[in-house]
Structure formats: structure tokens, C-alpha cells
Amino acid sequence: MEDMLALLRGQNAPAECRQAVLACNEASVRYGLTLTEGEAEELLAGRSAALRAAGRVELGEGILPKLIRAFCSSPYLDRDNYAGTLGELQEIFYYYKSECFDRLTDDELLEVMAAVFNGRAQGSTDFLAGTSLEALCRYARGGDAWAAGREDVF
């Protein structure tokens, strides 16, 4: 089973994923932010490492396009920190998706991340990961509707 899954993972076409990431430039360019091909490759390499670290498997183009569209409008992103911050956010996403035992959907987690990043965290991924998401996951693991702990999260 281990070998079979490793074999199948190779089917996740890198070209398809890269195209999906670069296609997001059409939406982000209005905020003055775009990714070069090199930056897209780095993000995808980071994606593989982050998935392995979080014990997750992506079966398709993955979370990056959604993540880019959720954050490209952030006032805390600029050309200098855009690609690097996306990489950190990607890592944070996978980590907390597992920490919450998948109790939050992709969209729910992205919504919270974006709201906190642009709000209380003021663009700090450390604050986002170390404070609010920890609180979010406590609620999610405990089975409470995560919104019950809004004050701790937001």
C-alpha cells in the first residue's frame, strides 16, 4: 500500500499544478503582485515538503490557487514578501488542517487565516500560527463549533 500510494502520488501532474498557480497572476496583478515561474516552482517544492511534514496528500492542483486568491488582496503583502509569505501560509495551512483533524473545511480555514492575518495578526504569520490558529484548533478538536471561541481566534 505504501508503494502504491507513492506510485500514485507521481500522477499529480506538476505541470498542471504550476499552470494553476501561475493562472492566479491574472487575479493578483491588480494588487501589483505576481509570481514568476521560479517563484511558482519554489512554492510547489515547498508544497511537497509541507504536505509530507503535515502527513497529508493532495490529489489535484491543491490549495495554492485558493490560498493565493484569498491573500493576494491583503494590505500586508507586497512584491518583496509576496512569494515568501505565501510559502509560510501554505505550510501553516497544511499543519493546522491536520491539527484540527480536518474538522474545518479548506474554505473555513482559509477564511479564518485571512481574517486574522489581515486583522489581529497585522501580517505576522508567527502571530497567526502561534496564537489564533492554536486556539482555533483547540475548539475544533474539542468538537465545539469553532465560532464559539471567536474572541480567542480573532
Next chain:
Amino acid sequence: MSGPDTLAAPLSPGEQDRALAALWDLLRHQAALWSGGDTSLTEERTRSLLASLLYTLGAAAEEDGVPREALLRGDLPAALERGRSALAKRLEAAGARWVELRRVSPPGPNVYYQGTLTELGRFFRRYDLRYAAHDIPCAIDYPLLRPVPEREQGVDYAAEYLRRLGWESAFLSAFRRGTLLRLYEREVPGWADVPFNFCDLPLTNALGRTLLGLDPRPLDIPAAERRELTRLLAGRGEGELRALLGGGAEGLCGALGLEEPGARAYFRGAAEDRAPRLAAALEGGDLSRVFLTFLPDVTGT
């Protein structure tokens, strides 16, 4: 045009690539359905979905009477649906067998036996044909004479367990309940609360009586009969003992009216399994812990 030889041939590299791509698509589709459209799953969940797919495709291959490789050349989604239909039929048949077994009382109350039957009922409620077909969502603690091989999965494991439990139940029904209970009371302290198999001790004694040409039903083996068994079996190697016990099982099944070929093979195997222990006891010259005396000696010998 494909024929049997084509179906059985190993996949070419090109076919392997196409098969992997088709399997990946199937897994992606399953993952999307299971997760409600999320982009990633845990590795554990992904492996489980994959195991379920492979097990179900295996069921399709069995139903079609073709090797699994043959399916990988064809329409996998269609094969998956055929596999699910096949498993659904097996589930129904196993469910019917469970209902039958619930109507049959074991020789006496045993928490592991009762608990396992209850758990098997839960199996049918919890079984997830779509996403975890390979899984066995229940705790099965009552030990069979011969365990179901661990390679069996999902509904096939449950079905085989129930089949064997049914054979054991038929075996036990040949003996008087009072006789069985006396045997258990003497030999298995607290038998109602420990994981022991109802057939184990009766089978050995019944085999012993059969080898002596006696009616197996009384079960008890007095000292005189045990001495005769020692004379009969002494000096034989383990292989010879296996053959004798296997033959004894055939005779025993005939005497008890157990005609089903599967049952006969099962008890033959269980009998042969006793050869090593019998050989060791013969070496020590003492069969009193193998062929048991549990009734009072009324003859005064």
C-alpha cells in the same frame, strides 16, 4: 479482440501508465466525494480510500472471473460499480447467516461469544461499502477453532468468520448440552467469562473416541480408553499423527452428519492442527491432558 490469454497477460509499460492514471483519477474522485471537495486528505485517510478501492476492484475481478490486471485494462469506474454490487450481495448473504446464528444458542453463556455476535450485528450497520469496503468495523473477540486468515478484508472477513462459526455451531449441536457443560466446568475455570472456543475440547475427545471406533457423542474418555489410544498412537511421527487425525476428522464428520465439504475441510484442518501437541504429549507418555476424562467412572476400573 481480447481473449483469455490477453486478459491474463501482464500489463505492458504503456498499460501500466494508463492503469496508474486511471486509478489515480478514481482515487481523486473518491477523495473529493469523501471530503466534500477539500483539496487534501491525511495520508491515513488516503491510504484507507485506496485500500477500499483496491479491495472493491478485487471483488469485481472475482465476479468477472478475471485476474485483477485485466480490470486495469478496462473501464475502472464501471468495474468499481460491479465490485460494489458484488460486495453488497456478499453483505446480504453474510447478514442472513448472522440472523440464523442468532437463533442458535451456544452450549452456554459466554461473554466473548455473545459479545462477538452482538458486534457482528454492528458490523452490518457500520460497514461502509463506498469508502471503507476493506474495513472490519467491529471487535471480534470470540476465538474460532481456526482463525480467519488475516489477508481477508471487509465483508469477506465477516462472511468467512460467520461461515466458520456456523460450522462450529452445527458440530456442537451433535452433543448433549449437559455433557458439554460438564466438560467445560471441569476443564475451563470461569469459562463463561474467558475467551475460549466451545469446540476445542469436545473436538479432541470426539476425535479420540472416533479413532477407537467408538460413538463420539458421549465425549468422555475414561482411563482405559486413553491407554488404548496411547497404544494406538505411540511411536508415530507428527506427520503420521496429522494423517491419522485428519482421517479421524473425516470419520467424525460422517458420524455427526456434517456433510458440507467446507465444514469437513475445516474440521479436518482443526484436527490436523492438534498433531504437534499430541506428539509432545506422547513423548511424555501422558495423554491425560489431551484426551480428557470428565465424567465419574461408573465401571469401577
